[in-house]
Amino acid sequence: MPMKTDMVTLEQLLLDCLKEGEPVEAARFAALTPDEWRALVALAVTQRVSPLLWHRLKQKARGGDLPQEVAQTLQDALRQNTMRNLARYGELRALLTTLNREGIPLFLLKGIYLADAVYDVTGLREMNDIDVLARTADLARVAKALAERGYTSLQPICPEVTLKTCHHLPRMIKAGSAAFEIHWNIAGPEESCSVNPEWLWQHAVPVQVAGCAALALSPEALLLHLCLHTSYHHQFAFGLRPSCDIAALITRFGPALDWRTVSDQAVRSGWQRGVYLALRLAHELVEARVPLEVLERLRPLDMTDDVLATTRAQIFGDKQIAASISSPFARLLESRNLFDKIRIFGQRVFISRAAIAGRYSVPVHSRWIYAYYPYRILDLLHRHCHQAKEYHTSNIALRGTVGRADAIASWLAAPMPQQKGSSADSVFSA
Structure with a gap:
């Protein structure tokens, strides 16, 4: 029918x-x-x-x-x-038991914490892998604890390289189990929404998950992390799930949530655009209980209905295509300036020695590392040539996804216009 x-x-x-x-x-x-x-x-x-x-x-x-x-x-x-999540909590419990015995603290991030502490039932929140966070000095030990349980990394683990180029170690996998991603930060050192790791530890709260002691972000810091992850990290390519996470978190912590802390930190850290857009969409799509005065406080002066419509369209767009499009690649395809395209491609090719070492598993001080730059060109062409060809032919879905991804990333990266009444007390006055 x-x-x-x-x-x-x-x-x-x-x-x-x-x-x-x-x-x-x-x-x-x-x-x-x-x-x-x-x-x-x-x-x-x-x-x-x-x-x-x-x-x-x-x-x-x-x-x-x-x-x-x-x-x-x-x-x-x-x-x-529910069965998948229970199996994941079994793996997590084994890791926490080992680390707690050695006095190594471990943060639980995103889905593995949300499913247990925020949602009503463990099985309500789907997750791809298990995200945890440790201090930089403990990264190697956490990886070793997982290796002792049969997990392996597809790339050599070298924390010294990772600290310079990324915010987590290479994923560790085991057949029949969810992968682990061991973070030392929630954003990369060169990302626009970069975070001082000490800020995370200052906002740590003790929790009990899977019968073991662990750490989680405070409700305010967790809310900010969810907003940063869906906006700056993924340009809303993860669909509705982040909005549901935000709504569930606000419902779970209710009046105890300190909205002034959320608002002040977003403005002070330069996250205002991403936090506003994530909260606004969660409010409009699934009626997350975001106070209207908070949205008004965070609203950029150049916010338009077009931004909202574009982002909503991306949320309901093709997830497989969106997940495969990075912001630089979207900018390269969308740019109509040849020199701009050359500049973007050059930035993607001539990354730092540490980044080359981490991506291609070569010692950072090897004299052969420069030979990997020509290989880098071939690698980028191999990974993106097909999509670039599709973009320039008749793939309407791809062109739409790329255009929206570039528009969202450009809006998020734009400087904030001067805003009247931008002091922290302007909305939260007694």
């Missing part, structure tokens, strides 16, 4: 279902054809929110409105993700 409902309407139905406590009329479900039901479920799967969708429908007492096939698919998604 053909679809009577367009994708924009299905997107809005998914959003309304994900809103906590928001009723959804039974007539909206009754009007869906079997193909539209399948499209709605496929949309939830693509957005990595199918377990959460089933949970919200049950909360709204709408589980009975679903066709049996759809209900079973969503139930299976929640059950399977």
